Amino acid sequence: MTKPEIPAIDPVALTADLIRCRSVTPEEGGALVLLQSVLEAAGFTCTRVDRGGVPNLFARWGPRGHPRSFGFNGHTDVVPAGNPADWTVDPFAAEIREGKVWGRGACDMKSGVAAFVAAAVAKVAEAPPDGAIVLTITGDEEGPAKDGTRALLDWMAQEGEEMASCLVGEPTCPEVMGEMIKIGRRGSMTGYFTAKGVQGHAAYPQRARNPLPALVRLLDRLAGHVLDEGTAHFGPSTLAITTVDTGNPANNVIPAAARATVNIRYNDSHTGASLAEWLRAEAARAGAEFGVEIATEVTFSGDCFLTPPGPLSDLVARAVTAETGVTPVLSTSGGTSDARFIKDHCPVVEFGLVGRTMHMVDEHAEEAHIRQLAAVYRRVLDGYFGVNDL
Numbered sequence: 001m002t003k004p005e006i007p008a009i010d011p012v013a014l015t016a017d018l019i020r021c022r023s024v025t026p027e028e029g030g031a032l033v034l035l036q037s038v039l040e041a042a043g044f045t046c047t048r049v050d051r052g053g054v055p056n057l058f059a060r061w062g063p064r065g066h067p068r069s070f071g072f073n074g075h076t077d078v079v080p081a082g083n084p085a086d087w088t089v090d091p092f093a094a095e096i097r098e099g100k101v102w103g104r105g106a107c108d109m110k111s112g113v114a115a116f117v118a119a120a121v122a123k124v125a126e127a128p129p130d131g132a133i134v135l136t137i138t139g140d141e142e143g144p145a146k147d148g149t150r151a152l153l154d155w156m157a158q159e160g161e162e163m164a165s166c167l168v169g170e171p172t173c174p175e176v177m178g179e180m181i182k183i184g185r186r187g188s189m190t191g192y193f194t195a196k197g198v199q200g201h202a203a204y205p206q207r208a209r210n211p212l213p214a215l216v217r218l219l220d221r222l223a224g225h226v227l228d229e230g231t232a233h234f235g236p237s238t239l240a241i242t243t244v245d246t247g248n249p250a251n252n253v254i255p256a257a258a259r260a261t262v263n264i265r266y267n268d269s270h271t272g273a274s275l276a277e278w279l280r281a282e283a284a285r286a287g288a289e290f291g292v293e294i295a296t297e298v299t300f301s302g303d304c305f306l307t308p309p310g311p312l313s314d315l316v317a318r319a320v321t322a323e324t325g326v327t328p329v330l331s332t333s334g335g336t337s338d339a340r341f342i343k344d345h346c347p348v349v350e351f352g353l354v355g356r357t358m359h360m361v362d363e364h365a366e367e368a369h370i371r372q373l374a375a376v377y378r379r380v381l382d383g384y385f386g387v388n389d390l
Contacts, residue, residue, distance in 0.1 A: 006042045006125035011374040012367050013102060014038070014114035016094035019103035025077035028055035032076060032298045033111070035059075035117060035137060038357060052198065053146035055139040055191055061124045062132030063232065064161055064282070069132040070384045071346070072116040072377070073149060073338055076143030078105040078357050084359045087211045092356040100364040108358035111365045112169030113137060119341030121376035129385035134163050141338050149338040156225075165312050166348040168339045169373075169378060171355030178324030178376075182350035183307035183313050184332040185340055186234060186265045189272050190242075191279045192297040193285065194372070199240040199256035208254040212246065214290035215258045218283055222262055224229070227270070233306055234267030234332050267332075272300045302340035304330065312347045319379035320351060323372050351376065 014234025023029030024170050024314025039059045049056040062069070081104045083090035089095045091104040103110070120133050151310065173179045195215040219241055227237035240263050248255040252382075264275055276298040288296035294360045307313065309330055320328045327352070342348040353373055355362045 009118040011114045011118040015111045018110040019094035032057045051151035054147035057137045066132040071134040071167045073136045074113040077139040096290040102364045112352045115374040118374045123381045142172040168350040169352045171352045173354045178326030181328045183330045185214035188301035191262045193260045194295045197292045200254045202252045210254045211258045214292045218286035237266040302336045305343045310311035323376045
């Protein structure tokens with residue numbers, strides 16, 4: 001019997017098709033349905049792993065649990081387009097002009113998903129590997145991220161599915177295609193402070209207890225504190241005051257309460273627990289000095305992590321240089337990504353397009369860059385499975 005021919009996937013055309021799926025988080029919008037049909041036609045076993053109303057897709061080519069299992073991770077959900085009148089194109093029409101694909105998700109990151117799908121399909125069609133290729137695609141990266149990649153990893157653990165290494169297709173290059181690979185991310189946490197006093201007339205402050213001086217003192221100490229000077233792979237940790245609010249429209253009333261929020265991006269000098277303890281201690285100290293209570297609540301988006309430079313980052317870097325002519329730097333800059341969940345499953349790095357227009361009006365991606373990205377991913381697969389000298 002003749003083996004059925006697997007059609008090649010054009011990553012630019014697939015990017016456009018995905019943009020036309022209105023998958024504003026957490027809506028599926030048809031994006032995962034489209035990808036499942038493409039992957040199943042290429043011989044991938046696909047499973048929807050929806051949880052909590054969030055759509056997710058798991059796809060595998062090759063045997064389950066194979067020790068040589070290379071994974072890709074990405075998301076098809078996008079942030080809202082905002083006012084369509086601010087765009088010069090329809091944000092969901094996926095116009096292709098001026099050598100660019102235009103629309104919401106063109107950069108972040110339907111192009112990345114299209115590129116690794118195209119690379120994976122080409123690999124199994126032209127040079128089937130001795131091992132497995134695993135794709136984990138979520139519809140919840142831009143949202144709360146509680147039932148997206150985490151749900152996929154939970155399901156994989158239950159089903160005995162594994163990735164030995166993983167490449168996340170997020171945009172990683174600041175300005176030039178090929179210039180940056182992410183090998184880790186800073187931790188991210190938020191501290192919420194509520195200072196509680198006693199309301200009173202501003203002319204009789206002795207009859208009130210003003211929460212604002214305590215809160216201001218706390219914020220000054222936090223903002224003025226040097227957390228660290230940076231580490232071998234990370235820049236200095238940062239703390240930003242993001243809100244201060246009393247909700248008090250009157251100029252002659254001392255408020256009963258005041259609130260503030262800080263966001264910390266931290267390196268491997270710290271843990272989230274140690275920083276949370278520091279925030280609570282400083283809040284208690286400032287509150288005691290002014291005789292008010294400052295309640296502290298802390299939430300975490302993800303802890304700091306690093307995939308040390310080594311075989312995985314070397315493999316991706318060689319593929320990037322071969323296709324772009326650029327030697328990428330290994331970076332831990334930027335915000336959070338779903339790599340923060342994958343790092344507990346297997347070594348993970350990130351490489352994708354230039355991210356200059358992500359989340360912006362008139363978001364777009366270069367056609368040539370999307371094709372380069374698919375070629376990089378194909379080289380990574382060839383190198384991982386030992387087809388060439390990568």
